[in-house]
Amino acid sequence: MSRDGRRIEMRHGAGGPAMRELVGSLFARGAPMGIEGGVGLGALDDGAALRLGERWLVFTTDGHVIDPPFFPGGDIGRLAVCGAVNDLAVMGATDVLGLSLAVVVEEGYAHADLERIQASIEAACREADTRVLTGDTKVMRRGEIDGVVLTTSAIGLVREGGDPVRDAGLRPEDEILVTGTIGDHGMAVMTRRHDLSVGAGDGELLSDVAPLNGLIAAALAAGGPAVVAMKDPTRGGVASALHEMAQKSGVGVVLEEERLPVRPAVRAACELLGIDPLQVANEGKALLGVRPEASDAVLAALHAHPLGKHARRIGRCTATRVGSLILDTGFGRRLVTESEGELLPRIC
Amino acid sequence: MSRDGRRIEMRHGAGGPAMRELVGSLFARGAPMGIEGGVGLGALDDGAALRLGERWLVFTTDGHVIDPPFFPGGDIGRLAVCGAVNDLAVMGATDVLGLSLAVVVEEGYAHADLERIQASIEAACREADTRVLTGDTKVMRRGEIDGVVLTTSAIGLVREGGDPVRDAGLRPEDEILVTGTIGDHGMAVMTRRHDLSVGAGDGELLSDVAPLNGLIAAALAAGGPAVVAMKDPTRGGVASALHEMAQKSGVGVVLEEERLPVRPAVRAACELLGIDPLQVANEGKALLGVRPEASDAVLAALHAHPLGKHARRIGRCTATRVGSLILDTGFGRRLVTESEGELLPRIC
Numbered sequence: 029m030s031r032d033g034r035r036i037e038m039r040h041g042a043g044g045p046a047m048r049e050l051v052g053s054l055f056a057r058g059a060p061m062g063i064e065g066g067v068g069l070g071a072l073d074d075g076a077a078l079r080l081g082e083r084w085l086v087f088t089t090d091g092h093v094i095d096p097p098f099f100p101g102g103d104i105g106r107l108a109v110c111g112a113v114n115d116l117a118v119m120g121a122t123d124v125l126g127l128s129l130a131v132v133v134e135e136g137y138a139h140a141d142l143e144r145i146q147a148s149i150e151a152a153c154r155e156a157d158t159r160v161l162t163g164d165t166k167v168m169r170r171g172e173i174d175g176v177v178l179t180t181s182a183i184g185l186v187r188e189g190g191d192p193v194r195d196a197g198l199r200p201e202d203e204i205l206v207t208g209t210i211g212d213h214g215m216a217v218m219t220r221r222h223d224l225s226v227g228a229g230d231g232e233l234l235s236d237v238a239p240l241n242g243l244i245a246a247a248l249a250a251g252g253p254a255v256v257a258m259k260d261p262t263r264g265g266v267a268s269a270l271h272e273m274a275q276k277s278g279v280g281v282v283l284e285e286e287r288l289p290v291r292p293a294v295r296a297a298c299e300l301l302g303i304d305p306l307q308v309a310n311e312g313k314a315l316l317g318v319r320p321e322a323s324d325a326v327l328a329a330l331h332a333h334p335l336g337k338h339a340r341r342i343g344r345c346t347a348t349r350v351g352s353l354i355l356d357t358g359f360g361r362r363l364v365t366e367s368e369g370e371l372l373p374r375i376c
Numbered sequence: 377m378s379r380d381g382r383r384i385e386m387r388h389g390a391g392g393p394a395m396r397e398l399v400g401s402l403f404a405r406g407a408p409m410g411i412e413g414g415v416g417l418g419a420l421d422d423g424a425a426l427r428l429g430e431r432w433l434v435f436t437t438d439g440h441v442i443d444p445p446f447f448p449g450g451d452i453g454r455l456a457v458c459g460a461v462n463d464l465a466v467m468g469a470t471d472v473l474g475l476s477l478a479v480v481v482e483e484g485y486a487h488a489d490l491e492r493i494q495a496s497i498e499a500a501c502r503e504a505d506t507r508v509l510t511g512d513t514k515v516m517r518r519g520e521i522d523g524v525v526l527t528t529s530a531i532g533l534v535r536e537g538g539d540p541v542r543d544a545g546l547r548p549e550d551e552i553l554v555t556g557t558i559g560d561h562g563m564a565v566m567t568r569r570h571d572l573s574v575g576a577g578d579g580e581l582l583s584d585v586a587p588l589n590g591l592i593a594a595a596l597a598a599g600g601p602a603v604v605a606m607k608d609p610t611r612g613g614v615a616s617a618l619h620e621m622a623q624k625s626g627v628g629v630v631l632e633e634e635r636l637p638v639r640p641a642v643r644a645a646c647e648l649l650g651i652d653p654l655q656v657a658n659e660g661k662a663l664l665g666v667r668p669e670a671s672d673a674v675l676a677a678l679h680a681h682p683l684g685k686h687a688r689r690i691g692r693c694t695a696t697r698v699g700s701l702i703l704d705t706g707f708g709r710r711l712v713t714e715s716e717g718e719l720l721p722r723i724c
Contacts, residue, residue, distance in 0.1 A: 034487035041481075041515030054487075054494050055477065055511050069508055076509035078473060081429040089476035089529055091514045125426060128437035129403065130527045132480075133389075139382035139402075146402050160417055161424035163403050164527075166439045167389030169721060174520040179478045179512075181529035183435055373517060 038370035043263025043309075045366055048072065048272070067119070067192055072272075074115040074259065075182075077192035084186035086121035088112060091179045095374040097145070100216045101235030102311075104178055105148035107376060110311055111262070112182035113156045113239040118258040118314050120193035121184030122245035126161035127153070130179040135170045145176070156239035158182075184241075187248065195269075197256035198277035200347040203323040205316040207243060207330055208338040210266055211294040212236040214308035214375050219297050233293050238312030243335045247316060250329035254322030260314050262376055267306040268366050269315055270343075270353050277317075280349030283364070285357045287342045306355075307367045309375045317345070386718035391611025391657075393714055396420065396620070415467070415540055422463040422607065423530075425540035432534035434469035436460060439527045443722040445493070448564045449583030450659075452526055453496035455724060458659055459610070460530035461504045461587040466606040466662050468541035469532030470593035474509035475501070478527040483518045493524070504587035506530075532589075535596065543617075545604035546625035548695040551671040553664040555591060555678055556686040557637040558614055560584040562656035562723055563645040572648065581641050586660030591683045595664060598677035602670030608662050610724055615654040616714050617663055618691075618701045625665075628697030631712070633705045635690045654703075655715045657723045665693070 039046040051072060059069035066084065067077040075088030090111040097104040112127050129149070133142070153159050186192055213235040219225075220233075240260070248255055257277065261269035274281045283306075290298075290305045298305045312335065318326050323341060330336030353364040387394040399420060407417035414432070415425040423436030438459040445452040460475050477497070481490070501507050534540055561583040567573075568581075588608070596603055605625065609617035622629045631654075638646075638653045646653045660683065666674050671689060678684030701712040 032487075036481050036483060036485040036487065036490070036515055038483055038515050038517065041513055047513060051511070051513055054490060055479065055508070055513065057494070058498075059508065063507075063509070069510060076474065076476075078509070080433075081431075083429075085428075085433075085531075087474065087476060087529075087531055088510050089478045089527070090512045091478040091480045091527065093480060093514045093516055126424065126435065128424075128435060128529045130437045130439040130478075130529075131403065132439050132441060132525055132527075133384050135384060135386055137384040139380075139384065142384070142402060146405070150406075159411075160403070160407065161411075161426070162417060162436050163399070164438045165389055165395060165399055165403065166441045167384060167386055167718075167721070168441055168522065169386065172522040172722075173525075174516065177480055177521075177525065179437070179439065179480075179527035181435075181437055181476045181478075183433075183531060370515075373515070374520075 038373050039368065042370040043268050044368060073195050075119050077119060084192050086116050086119045086184050086192060088115035089181040090115060091177060092376060093177050093374050094376055096221060097175055099220050099235055100233060102237040103145060103148050104176065105145035106152045107237050107311060108178040108180045109149055109152035109156060110237050110239045112180035113158065113241050114260045116182050116184040117241040117244040118260050120186045120190055120248060122241040124156060124158040124182060124184040124241055126159050126183060128181045129160045129163040132166045132168060132173060132177045134173045134175055135167055137176060152239060156241055193255060193258045195257055195259045195273050196276035198273055198279045198317045198345045200279055200345050201320055202256060202317045202345040203320055203341055204281060204343040205318055205327060206340055206342050207314045207336050209289040209291050210310055210313060211290055211298060211305035211308035213311040214372055215294045215297040217375055218372055233297060236310055236312035238335055240312065240314055243333045244314060246329045246333050247326050251318055251322045251326040254319040255316055255326060256319060257317035258314055261310050263309050264366060265307045265309055267353060267364050271366050274353060275351040278350055280346040280352050280354060281343055282346055282354045282356055283343035285355050287340050289338050289340050303371060306364055307371060309372065311376060386721050387716065390718040391616050392716060415542065421543050423467045425467060432540050434464050434467045434532050434534065434540060436463035437529040438463060439525060440724060441525050441722050442724055444569060445523055447568050447583055448581060450585040451493060451496050452524065453493035454500045455585050455659060456526040456528045457497055457500035457504060458585050458587045460528040461506065461589050462608045464530050464532040465589040465592040466608050468534045468538055468596060470589040471533040472504060472506040472589055473531045473533065474507050476529045477508045477511040480514045480516060480521060480525045482521045482523055483515055485524060500587060504589055541603060541606045543605055543607045543621050544624035546621055546627045546665045546693045548627055548693050549668055550604060550665045550693040551668055551689055552629060552691040553666055553675060554688055554690050555662045555684050557639050558658055558661060559638055559642040559646060559653035559656035561659040562720055563642045565723055566720055567645050581645060584658055584660035586683055588660065588662055588683065591681045592662060594677045594681050595674050599666055599670045599674040602667040603664055603674060604667060605665035606662055609658050611657050612714060613655040613657055615701060615712050619714050622701060623699040626698055628694040628700050628702060629691055630694055630702045630704055631691035633703050635688050637686050637688050651719060654712055655719060659724060
């Protein structure tokens with residue numbers, strides 16, 4: 029038992045280095061990286077992968093504590109479905125067998141709000157061509173929990189003959205693709221929470237929360253084993269996701285700033301709040317690391333899917349600056365850091 | 377959307393009829409009972425069962441909100457592992473592939489307490505011969521959640537050639553077995569929470585929280601398909617579990633009061649608080665419905681296992697009083713009702 033009086037801080041849930049340190053030293057301590065050739069807890073990937081007969085089964089879980097639970101472009105129900113589906117998808121398990129849903133709700137919560145959340149869960153499941161298979165409901169007394177927390181787990185299969193896609197498979201010269209604009213989810217929630225209004229001429233701020241299994245299946249069909257790494261840039265944004273991929277893979281990553289797809293409304297809100305869009309959470313985007321010879325084909329497949337129209341090639345892996353993320357601004361290069369603190373608590 | 381201003385009440389999380397009504401009308405509405413011959417959300421069983429190649433895969437989830445998180449005989453970590461493992465086991469999936477663990481913790485929570493919980497998770501996994509495969513960590517601000525909530529999901533396989541065991545398979549004349557004493561978990565937590573002391577001469581009150589996959593595997597090896605129904609009597613106790621089994625199976629159940637195994641300390645605490653031990657949660661017990669010709673063999677297998685020493689035959693199914701639970705006191709018979717309210721909030 030530790031004797032040093034340490035306490036949990038908000039940064040331990042922020043998706044960055046403090047969280048990875050906590051998880052690695054506590055919940056995943058001693059856990060194997062791999063299990064019988066698969067992916068174990070120790071790998072700290074988006075899920076675990078187990079061989080089951082002829083196929084790979086992927087298993088993942090996510091707690092959802094978003095505040096507010098209803099936000100522009102979605103709600104906690106849609107988020108809980110998409111969060112689980114997307115964690116499977118970025119491991120290559122686009123054939124989603126189903127989800128579990130554990131609800132913890134505060135005494136006095138409005139039944140009508142649960143109805144809205146459930147309708148949203150049902151709609152998101154239809155979009156992802158999946159279903160909730162099993163569930164659990166707990167009630168806490170008034171004041172013991174703020175509203176509602178949803179935890180979803182999901183199980184899915186990697187396509188026949190395919191292997192799970194890790195977040196650690198990058199090599200120098202691999203290209204980094206993003207499936208669409210960045211920062212939409214975080215800024216939609218943030219501005220709603222603080223009741224900020226961003227110039228209407230810049231368009232509405234809407235979360236991008238969406239299930240990516242169809243889009244990722246299309247990318248894998250086009251790229252096959254040349255899609256060597258994937259991750260969904262949720263908490264901590266593109267910056268945390270690429271740091272983790274670069275560190276685990278043993279490469280550097282150089283991003284070209286002018287190629288980063290950021291909606292004008294998101295850029296305006298980020299400037300207003302002094303936040304880097306690279307550090308903002310996304311809930312309907314994926315980062316793909318692709319061998320250079322396959323990147324045109326993968327990008328074409330992404331563009332052909334409704335959720336991938338704004339996909340871009342945004343960077344490239346290097347043999348130097350291992351574990352670092354570098355932004356090429358066109359005028360020079362600077363290191364992109366992860367946010368150490370908690371910019372946006374309860375963003376997902 | 378409902379327009380009637382209904383609010384969630386504590387009884388909606390109590391494991392009884394109010395919870396079943398909420399889940400059936402909301403979270404599981406329209407969900408199929410079965411999926412390709414398996415068990416779906418609509419069945420409201422302990423988990424879902426899917427055919428995967430030659431085997432049945434069972435998938436289950438449980439949120440754990442117990443207060444206090446450390447209690448005599450266990451803690452929330454042990455409970456979270458055992459809750460998931462036992463839901464699999466009573467579906468017949470005693471080969472546990474692994475668990476997911478989603479942690480939601482309050483800002484300011486003591487790191488040392490998380491260390492204790494993690495040590496307990498590791499120990500319970502060793503007992504159950506399983507492991508945590510994947511996880512998630514979220515932090516809520518001080519006052520937004522009371523301490524820590526753990527949600528575990530689990531995946532497991534039914535033994536080769538076997539089918540999932542439902543909670544709805546009872547027929548008249550089937551015998552009801554319980555794997556040990558009842559009421560231990562609920563009364564240990566309840567007396568700790570209220571700082572009650574029960575006469576020391578009656579022995580210590582300890583939770584029974586334990587992983588049952590080994591015990592259930594032994595029962596299934598002895599009874600095979602003659603083990604026709606199982607359930608773990610957690611929230612709502614033996615009364616709720618048998619009501620649900622009787623209603624789904626279309627039988628009545630008669631219990632013999634003198635056969636019910638209740639420890640003296642549990643009985644004393646129940647009398648002090650005016651609680652029926654049949655309504656108290658258990659976390660290391662299972663109810664088995666067994667064809668009469670196999671019940672001796674199954675009982676012998678239970679007795680031979682360290683967790684089944686106090687197993688008993690406690691009742692029998694009838695073709696009359698369908699959906700009812702009847703207690704034969706030796707002097708007469710009375711109906712056992714489920715608790716409609718919430719006797720013991722946050723008991724698991």
